[in-house]
Amino acid sequence: EVQLLESGGGLVQPGGSLRLSCAASGFTFSSYAMSWVRQAPGKGLEWVSAVSVRGGTTDYAESVKGRFTISRDNSRSTLFLQMNSLRAVDTAVYYCAKDHRAYQPTGGDAFDIWGQGTMVTVSS
Amino acid sequence: EIVLTQSPGTLSLSPGERATLSCRASESVSSTSLSWYQQKPGQAPRLLIYGASSRATGIPDRFSGSGSGADFTLTISRLEPEDFAVYYCQQYGSSPLTFGQGTKVEFK
Numbered sequence: 001e002v003q004l005l006e007s008g009g010g011l012v013q014p015g016g017s018l019r020l021s022c023a024a025s026g027f028t029f030s031s032y033a034m035s036w037v038r039q040a041p042g043k044g045l046e047w048v049s050a051v052s053v054r055g056g057t058t059d060y061a062e063s064v065k066g067r068f069t070i071s072r073d074n075s076r077s078t079l080f081l082q083m084n085s086l087r088a089v090d091t092a093v094y095y096c097a098k099d100h101r102a103y104q105p106t107g108g109d110a111f112d113i114w115g116q117g118t119m120v121t122v123s124s
Numbered sequence: 125e126i127v128l129t130q131s132p133g134t135l136s137l138s139p140g141e142r143a144t145l146s147c148r149a150s151e152s153v154s155s156t157s158l159s160w161y162q163q164k165p166g167q168a169p170r171l172l173i174y175g176a177s178s179r180a181t182g183i184p185d186r187f188s189g190s191g192s193g194a195d196f197t198l199t200i201s202r203l204e205p206e207d208f209a210v211y212y213c214q215q216y217g218s219s220p221l222t223f224g225q226g227t228k229v230e231f232k
Contacts, residue, residue, distance in 0.1 A: 035221070045161075045169065045212055047221040061220050100174055107221050110159035110214065112180060114168035 002026035002113050004096050009118030016086050016122070022079040022096030022115055029077035030054075031102040035111065036070060036081050038092035038120075048094070049081065050107035057106045064090075086122045093117040126150055126215050130224035136232040143200040145227045147213035152193045157217030160189055160198045163226075164209045172211075173198060203229070 008020040020036070036048040049070040050059045058070050069082040079096050097111035127150040137143055147158070156176035161169035171180040173189035176196055186201040200207055208231055213224040 044226045045163075045214070045223040047214075047223065050221070059219050095168055100171065100180070107216065107219050108157070109216055110171055110174040110180075111161075111169075112171045112174075114170075116168055 002098075004098060004113055004115035006094065006096055006115040006118040009094065009120045011121045011123065012086055013124050014087060014122055017082070017084045018086065018120060020081040020083065020094055020096075020118060020120070022081075024077040024079065024098070027098070027113075028102075029072075030074040033099045033104055033106050033109065034072060034079045035097045035099070035107065036079075037095045037097050037111070037114075038090075039095070039117075040089075040092040043092075046092075047107075051079070052106040053103060059107045083120070086120075088122050091120060091122050093119050125220055126153065126218060126222050128213050128215060128222055128224035130211075130213060130227045132227060133225075134228045134230060136230050137203055138232045139203050139205055141203050143198075143203055143207070143229055145198040145200075145211055145213075145229075147191075147196040147198070147224050149194040149196075149215060153196075153215045154217035156192055157215055158189075158191070158196050159214045159216065160187075161212045161214065162207075162209045163212065169212065200229075 005023045035050040051070045067085045095117045096115045098113040099109040100112040158176045160173040163169045177189045
């Protein structure tokens with residue numbers, strides 16, 4: 001079964017850091033670009049970041065550029081999101097998502113598999 | 125940034141009725157790089173349509189997508205009870221990827 005499982009969310013103070021992980025299984029992780037998408041409580045979906053199949057190309061939403069870093073470890077089939085200088089507006093459920101087709105340009109595809117999400121709350 | 129505007133914000137319908145959801149882009153979406161997702165409370169989004177009109181694996185044929193350029197439509201031909209949810213369009217033709225604000229399909 002194709003599956004994505006996020007972890008690492010929690011409560012953090014403004015200005016703090018958090019590292020999210022997304023463990024993939026059931027497909028060839030190293031063949032697909034991956035993304036993070038977030039959803040603030042009661043709000044819509046917001047794309048956060050994407051990474052290419054080998055990790056050499058990354059892309060970010062303006063709202064997180066310079067604060068968040070996406071990376072991947074293909075040997076462990078795991079996607080990461082390092083979040084620094086967190087703000088209250090970063091409070092959201094964070095989903096990892098898999099590109100629909102293999103070997104697409106970074107951020108250039110629909111997402112056919114999503115994780116269950118991990119909640120990040122930034123509050124003092 | 126391509127802004128996607130979905131209408132209506134809420135659609136109140138009964139099972140068996142036809143639902144027509146609109147997604148308009150602030151500029152042309154390249155290569156019909158437009159997808160639709162369904163999201164139910166407490167769940168992750170589910171891919172319904174990609175490439176503007178192709179159904180994802182396992183999606184019933186009552187769901188159909190159409191459109192090109194800056195104007196796209198998701199049609200649910202006959203609503204089933206499990207179809208009452210929020211629907212989002214997304215463009216992936218240019219960075220940043222963007223989503224519409226969603227259309228809620230609710231019981232009338």
